[in-house]
Amino acid sequence: MGSRVPLDSVVREFWDGQTPEAIRSDSPTLSLEQVYGAITFYLGHKDEVDDDMAARERVEDEGHPAPAHLKEKWSARGVNRRRRPFARNKILS
Secondary structure (H helix, E strand, O other), X not given: OOOOEEHHHHHHHHHOOOOHHHHHHHOOOOOHHHHHHHHHXXXXXXXXXXXXXXXXXXXXXXXXXXXXXXHHHHHHHOOOOOOOOOOOOOEEO
16 A cells, blocks of 8 residues: 655654654554654664755755744744655655
8 A cells, every 4th residue: 555645744743752653643544564664764764864854945945935033933932844745755655
């Protein structure tokens, strides 16, 4: 069974402290085994995945920078504004 859930989505929820079961609940097209597999892949390739995600964020910021007042507001609240998937993310299948 294939799904179109970006690895970034699973990683961001993992960063936010979500359990694999909670991530599975948020992405019903994934099996619990796939969620654990994505987390395992991330932990085994952390530097590469982190670099890839950061590079895409820089490209997105260059094309569509957030207004400074919003960046300050998000920073003060500790909000992770990067919740939506990117077009070129690695896809879990």
